[in-house]
Amino acid sequence: MPEKTLVHVMRHGEVHNPEKILYGRLPGYRLSDRGQAQAQAVAKWLAKNDITYIVASPLQRAQETAAPIAAEHGLTIHTDDELIESENIFEGQRVSPGDGALRDPRNWKHLRDPITPSWGEPYRQIAARMMAAVDRARQAAVGHEAVCVSHQLPVETLRRALTGSRLAHFPTHRQCNLASLTTFAYDGDTLVGWGYAEPAGR
Template sequence: MATLILVRHARSAANGAGTLAGRTPGVGLDETGRGQAAGLPERLSGLGVRRVVVSPLQRCQETAAGVAAAHGLEPVEEPGLAEVDYGDWTGRRIADLTEEPLWKVVQQHPSAAVFPGGEGLAQMQARAVAALREHDRAVEREFGERAVWVACSHGDVIKSVLADALGTHLDAFQRIVVEPCSVSVVRFTETRPFVLKVNDTGTDLSGLVPPEHPASDAVVGGSTGTAE
């Protein structure tokens, strides 16, 4: 069972401007985001990352470039990790979108939300989870069960993947917070996924190195922690 590190792209120009970038081409990182991305390789150093998979969009590619270079890897572009296709909402100000009737559906019943001219959030979750599980199987086949790999995607995409891993209905995914350049970690097993971290913006990720013989059973009574 490989270990998947989910990275949300660092802050983009659209994040700073309060607009919904969606799949608009040419949306890169702003100055804050570039600083966040610059610190990412150090945060993930020592983990022996075997593969870096990225959304096709520029802000994810810029975020993941340093991590891939630090591990001597060429990023793998994965359309399944692309941002939600927000359709007619793309490029609009968030403040204006909150007045749309669909906004309440997105917040309270997202599994039923389908963006005009775009895709539904349930559709997005299905294609993202399928893509990640396929890459995870491929990484484990090639590099073994202790392999660590990175996928860089978008906030709503990562939240939906975490909801799936937690066994939580998509209607509750808005309760999950995933900030720019945060790290969340999932380890898939034969019987269930384990969620090791959510929305981690710190620097010490050394504890993510998988044990020599990872198990698919949960520890009854909770983990005993890491030995000093």
């Protein structure tokens, strides 16, 4: 008889980023004080859940987000490189509207194809690696619950892939706020439902 398993895919908490750059995969970006509080809030919210496995992206902010949850359940944090942030040509630059790299005509060529997208890792590639990581976590926690800590675009792309939605999208349409949980329910290896929660608030 198939066993029911929950996989909670979490976006990391707020990052200390006074330069307001697109930090991407750059090392050394830690959680802010608010981000630490968000991680603690989610750990408390999950305290009574049957979590037996926790895994995170190798980046510091994801590892720090996972730490309170692991401590709450007496677990070791595993690391899965495929939960990492997506690649982006603008990494290390400011990309806020009206400021920075997006105003430089020399960069406009990177914006030519929003479907792939042309400025970074293809959505299909992100979806494939995230689904593989979630499947590994599901197998590690069969009959129980797992937590995977990742990043906004990978989590959003995963949700879209698993729910049959179009992968290409506007960033403003993402359902993946800081420290949010996107939860997938499995019966055996079959996805039977999903949900979304913001235990740390907006």
